[in-house]
Amino acid sequence: NAGVTQTPKFQVLKTGQSMTLQCAQDMNHEYMSWYRQDPGMGLRLIHYSVGAGITDQGEVPNGYNVSRSTTEDFPLRLLSAAPSQTSVYFCASTPAEDYYGYTFGSGTRLTVV
Amino acid sequence: DQQVKQNSPSLSVQEGRISILNCDYTNSMFDYFLWYKKYPAEGPTFLISISSIKDKNEDGRFTVFLNKSAKHLSLHIVPSQPGDSAVYFCAVTFQGAQKLVFGQGTRLTINP
Numbered sequence: 604n605a606g607v608t609q610t611p612k613f614q615v616l617k618t619g620q621s622m623t624l625q626c627a628q629d630m631n632h633e634y635m636s637w638y639r640q641d642p643g644m645g646l647r648l649i650h651y652s653v654g655a656g657i658t659d660q661g662e663v664p665n666g667y668n669v670s671r672s673t674t675e676d677f678p679l680r681l682l683s684a685a686p687s688q689t690s691v692y693f694c695a696s697t698p699a700e701d702y703y704g705y706t707f708g709s710g711t712r713l714t715v716v
Numbered sequence: 717d718q719q720v721k722q723n724s725p726s727l728s729v730q731e732g733r734i735s736i737l738n739c740d741y742t743n744s745m746f747d748y749f750l751w752y753k754k755y756p757a758e759g760p761t762f763l764i765s766i767s768s769i770k771d772k773n774e775d776g777r778f779t780v781f782l783n784k785s786a787k788h789l790s791l792h793i794v795p796s797q798p799g800d801s802a803v804y805f806c807a808v809t810f811q812g813a814q815k816l817v818f819g820q821g822t823r824l825t826i827n828p
Binding site (some may be wrong): 607634636638643644645646647648651655661662693695697698699700701704705706707708709710 | 724725757758759760761762805812813814815816817818819820821
């Protein structure tokens with residue numbers, strides 16, 4: 604049982620480049636979310652999804668796009684990377700009926716130069 | 717506007733003593749209150765939670781207290797062990813489990 608899988612684990616981008624952070628879960632969870640972790644800021648919610656075809660914005664959505672075409676996958680797209688997007692990104696998922704069981708991936712460390 | 721605040725960036729406790737981590741929140745409509753633990757280079761892992769209708773929940777060495785009138789949440793770890801050294805995040809859910817919002821985290825160090 605793989606849980607939540609994030610790829611890549613590390614990435615360096617140049618300012619203005621685009622990329623997609625991948626997130627996949629094999630637990631048939633309805634809810635999925637993306638967070639970024641920055642020093643002193645905790646984990647901030649970027650976007651979340653309550654099911655295939657349904658997404659919504661979190662606390663810090665600017666500069667990021669998401670889509671949810673399947674239950675398993677929830678990719679995060681950076682359209683034009685900026686140094687302010689240097690961070691560690693975490694994907695998480697939970698069943699709709701579970702009020703505490705968010706399972707997190709191991710993270711993607713992104714550096715924008 | 718920070719809805720969940722952990723005002724202590726760090727805490728140092730001697731092994732065997734009690735560790736108390738604190739969290740304040742602003743919205744009385746939150747459904748569940750949770751604590752997550754995070755080691756370096758790993759994702760957060762769920763530790764313990766409490767429903768908004770309760771004021772205490774225990775799980776082994778971990779107890780969470782909820783003071784709704786003060787909008788305050790605390791996590792007690794007793795006795796503290798070296799393996800408890802990590803960053804602890806409090807978090808809240810609303811709109812059911814759809815949104816999970818975190819505090820800034822407190823780095824707990826357990827000294828031998």
